[in-house]
Amino acid sequence: MSDSFNAVMSLYMKSSTRNALMLCGVVVPIVATVVYFKTVPFKWIGNGRGNFVHAPIDQPADDSLISLIAVGDMMLGTNYPSADLLPANGQNILDPLKDILRNADLTFGNLEGTVLNSGGDVKACSDPSKCYAFRQPEYVVDHLKDAGFDMVSVANNHMGDFGEPGRTNTQKVLKAKGIKYAGLETCPWDTIHVKGLVIGLTAFAPNSGCLKLNEYERAKKIITELDAISDIVLVSFHGGAEGRSRTNVTRKTEEFVGENRGNVYEFAHMAIDAGADMVLGHGPHVTRAIDCYKGKFITYSMGNFATYARFSLSGVSGIAPVYKLYFKRNGDFVRGEIVSIQQLGEGGPTIDPNKQVLAEIRRLCKMDFPEIPWDITDDGKFELKK
Numbered sequence: 106m107s108d109s110f111n112a113v114m115s116l117y118m119k120s121s122t123r124n125a126l127m128l129c130g131v132v133v134p135i136v137a138t139v140v141y142f143k144t145v146p147f148k149w150i151g152n153g154r155g156n157f158v159h160a161p162i163d164q165p166a167d168d169s170l171i172s173l174i175a176v177g178d179m180m181l182g183t184n185y186p187s188a189d190l191l192p193a194n195g196q197n198i199l200d201p202l203k204d205i206l207r208n209a210d211l212t213f214g215n216l217e218g219t220v221l222n223s224g225g226d227v228k229a230c231s232d233p234s235k236c237y238a239f240r241q242p243e244y245v246v247d248h249l250k251d252a253g254f255d256m257v258s259v260a261n262n263h264m265g266d267f268g269e270p271g272r273t274n275t276q277k278v279l280k281a282k283g284i285k286y287a288g289l290e291t292c293p294w295d296t297i298h299v300k301g302l303v304i305g306l307t308a309f310a311p312n313s314g315c316l317k318l319n320e321y322e323r324a325k326k327i328i329t330e331l332d333a334i335s336d337i338v339l340v341s342f343h344g345g346a347e348g349r350s351r352t353n354v355t356r357k358t359e360e361f362v363g364e365n366r367g368n369v370y371e372f373a374h375m376a377i378d379a380g381a382d383m384v385l386g387h388g389p390h391v392t393r394a395i396d397c398y399k400g401k402f403i404t405y406s407m408g409n410f411a412t413y414a415r416f417s418l419s420g421v422s423g424i425a426p427v428y429k430l431y432f433k434r435n436g437d438f439v440r441g442e443i444v445s446i447q448q449l450g451e452g453g454p455t456i457d458p459n460k461q462v463l464a465e466i467r468r469l470c471k472m473d474f475p476e477i478p479w480d481i482t483d484d485g486k487f488e489l490k491k
């Protein structure tokens with residue numbers, strides 16, 4: 106307070122009155138403000154635009170959300186029919202994406218093939234040189250672990266390529282290396298603990314040995330039971346027809362090489378009605394659109410993420426998203442980010458500077474899900490329009 110102000114005040118009031126006014130007008134508000142912010146449960150949170158705001162903690166601050174990285178098909182190299190089909194020198198083709206893949210509470214992908222060093226009962230192939238039977242050496246599980254994978258789906262059309270020895274060894278190695286897995290009759294689901302929550306994972310495919318995509322009553326029962334012991338339920342599926350002309354979600358039953366590959370739209374919605382909080386699809390080996398139903402996120406196909414040597418990678422077969430998904434502790438979707446990758450040469454993901462898959466996802470969302478008000482920005486961030 107300035108001397109001149111004090112001088113003026115002293116003309117009109119006694120010093121005790123002045124002191125009382127000082128106390129009420131200056132000291133009390135300062136003390137009250139400090140006490141308020143110390144006792145009321147507020148915290149500083151980022152507002153997503155580079156600023157910080159002071160918000161009550163019952164508002165969802167970023168660290169109260171769960172983050173999940175999800176990718177599609179992974180086959181990191183096969184030693185069948187020849188070890189020439191492995192990356193040179195035991196190289197980990199996930200290395201270029203490691204920092205991105207590790208940067209979430211949980212990281213998930215589809216393991217498209219068995220884990221077996223040698224042997225197994227190889228499926229019947231008329232021409233072994235063209236036989237797409239995937240036998241990944243055991244060290245690929247170290248590569249997955251090193252890249253941050255916490256859990257994988259083992260329900261797909263290549264998990265049976267080396268019969269029961271292949272399936273059994275895949276589970277044994279994943280278990281030994283500490284990666285959770287689900288989707289076979291012998292391992293229908295598993296759970297993992299994150300930020301005080303139990304996250305359940307189950308996975309479906311139309312293929313032998315897998316939890317069946319087309320048996321809805323059984324699928325519902327598994328999802329409902331998993332929901333009863335989990336806070337959040339993740340449902341993965343490997344379904345839908347394959348190939349560059351099969352990027353659309355038809356909302357009908359799809360056939361591929363004489364096989365019923367399911368009605369993935371109907372399946373995903375059924376799964377959410379039964380208690381799923383997120384549906385993570387793959388199988389067409391191309392990227393498909395995203396959907397949101399009852400506040401829960403669905404991706405119908407995440408494409409070829411890391412598929413070495415035995416896959417066609419031209420056009421839309423060689424681009425894929427890495428999804429980083431944020432959801433509330435009740436499983437409701439909040440927002441996501443798409444990192445666009447491409448696979449060049451023999452394969453292995455690298456960042457796509459042209460973000461081709463981002464453009465593809467926007468195109469497919471407009472075409473297949475015009476009723477879902479997605480707001481997908483040029484930098485790959487997306488949420489539902491408010």
Ligand SMILES: [Zn+2]
Nearest residue numbers: 261262263388
């Ligand atoms: Zn497949």
